[in-house]
Amino acid sequence: MTLPILPTTVVGSYSMPGWLERLKTEYFARRISRHDLDEVHDTAVKAAIKDQETAGLDIVTDGELRRDNMIDYFVERLPGVDIDRSSKKFYYDFYDSSVSGKLPMAPLGLADDFRFLRKFTDREAKFCVTGPHSLTKRIRNNFYPSEEAFAMDLARVMNLELKELVKAGAKIIQIDEPYFSGFPEDISWGVNAINAMVDGVGATIAVHICYGNRYGKPSWEGSYRYLFPKILDAKIQKLTLEFARRGGEDLDVFKELPAPFQLGVGVIDVKTQAVETADIVAERIRKALEVVPAKRMFILPDCGCFHLPRDVAFAKLCAMVEGTKVVRKELGK
């Protein structure tokens, strides 16, 4: 599948509809069955795919609508992780979870969700997973001698899963590591864990790093400068980052990003419901083009659209696509 220049995509999640949120809560209250919830999820994912296609995105995801949040989807599947099921007040909360022994090697079943996505779209498809650094920040470690050791073992288990995703046809896999920005001192071992996770995985690997999007608000502030130079050791092809909300203040830092690294430029602020115009999007892309050439750039929101109302999320994606078209035209593409 040939992608246009400045390909457009989402970071991962799409708007969580109010009705789905309510039904997830109903499930936790044992008022609907797992079977019913699975059917609800299937329907919601199909709708999310359709919205992305209609908005005109080049690369789509399943909207991550099966996930309560970026952590629990994995915590529930990771073998050897103990979960306190009573620890959630509502579905979006994180479970209290912990490890008390070495993680056993076992499949997580993510490939089924990718196959579902693949079945319902002809577009290029991307699958997103949470990275080992972020997982270690949420799962209490009662066994490993260090967070780094824990992360490396998580990477070992996740590596097998990524290979399963590739077998299922995944060509683009994104690893989400928002906790890097909260713990910049961990960047060295965090990148090592990513490298262990993607070792021998035959897909294009993207890493997404933002300043957090819990409850639709940032968790940290600072500068992406902390990523350098270690990020250059990462065995990845794409780096997707948050720029729109912060006014692109860190963009200059990425002049140091050498080829063949590609930069995913966040041009939609997902922490506000104000919808950008195509002109604003185009202007943000032009600014990024001063730093990275078009052939090494792709376009996406700052982070997931999970917390935005559906109509707002859809309008933002449409503006993103329109703004990208304006710039493509200027580039003669």
Next chain:
Amino acid sequence: MILQMNHLQGKQAATSAQDVVGAVYSLLAEGHLDEAQFANLRVHLDWIQYRQNFREPVTVTQCANDRSDTAPVMEIRVDTRQIIPGGLREPMLRAMSVANSAMHPEVGNPSDRIYLEEFTSFRSSIAWQFNKLYWHHLSDWEKATGKGYEQALPGGKSDANHPEAIADCVADFWTLLRDLENKNQLPAEIFALEIGVGLGTRSRTWLDRFRALDAERATKYYPRLKFLLGDYSLATLDRSRPALTDHMDLCSFIVLDAIDPGKTLAFLRHKILHIHLTNVYDNLPDEEFARRDGKLYQVQTRTYVPLDEAARICDACGLTAAELSTVIRRLLDSGPESLGDRGISFWQEIWKAIRVEDRLVCLEDLPDVNLPANLTPAHLEEVLEDAPSDFRFHMSSGALESFRNTLPLLHPRGFLQVQDIFVTNLNDYRLGCHGPGKLDGSIVNWVNGVLLREVGERAGYDVHFAPFRYREGSRTSILYTTQRE
């Protein structure tokens, strides 16, 4: 009949209860109440906290549930503070007649009152226009009464300015700055915001303390501070300026709407490290809801002036009763000066005289009911799952919206502190009246802390309440937020 004795004062309870039950039975015996009504009757013996309030000694509220086969629920509320032993029958009969006309407009309005509006949510009531008038013309009011607004507060002074409380707040703020600096994440400009500035005393004390602490620890944070004072009254902001003379270089005075500070301060989204409010939420437009027999009702109110009070005020001001509504409108639109020399006294007398009557309307009959931002009927039902099955509570709509609209201004590691009077357990609504009351020319309501906590959690903040330990007997609590991870 269910008799609920709320927050009664000692032995007075027994006497009041006997009187009330006796009066209800005589109404039943005389046929003013039928047996079905009696079976669904709830009688509340309230002790109203605020000596100045909007209630008659006896009020009757009916629920509009026409679709139901059962007789409508009727509530009689008796203010035990104003009760005259042995004199309950007549006020009860009158209140029942008023409630009946509220539910059945075809019977006509009671003739003993002049209504200033149609039934509406209290949030939209004209009463809040009086409240706004008070803050915009505060100095006129104070001049006329000869006392400052803080003297009208219970205890005669504001907890906002307590030096120890302010010192603790500054210490917490300084610790936050140091932690951020240790992580290399301290912004070049350090923003702090005070919403509702009063006379500027708290801001001055806070800044004095912060400057001293900064100097003592040689951290050089003070010169980087940008201190914003926000208030919706320009007159109030102007009154606060002299207090801030020593810190003028780093202060900005900004007119903003406390219900949506983000509208004015959008450019500071995610940038403010500390936001503080004192006694603002309890004075923002509010409304009540009620839960009865598993159904949710909106409490609709209409404001009136009792006819005898209206006659007295008109006499004193040389007005006819027919002119009263027009003159009140002029007062609210153009201020007391538009009424000449008697403007202030007219305003004060009318405010003192104003009462509110209410009725309950089932939420199912109000498909367009406006709940405060981010609170859906479904979410509200979830919150109420563990609440008492029959109770009346404040929605604290203005406070909820202010809270929800202020949070996005906070820096990711920043915190919000609110000093106010909070109800932190929904059961407490069954123990007594939590407003509205009148404090001089303004309105006061206790704030529904439970709903604030729920809305905060959905917005990514855990909300905590700590008692105000700096003054014995204080009813103030301190709300503070922490990041919900």
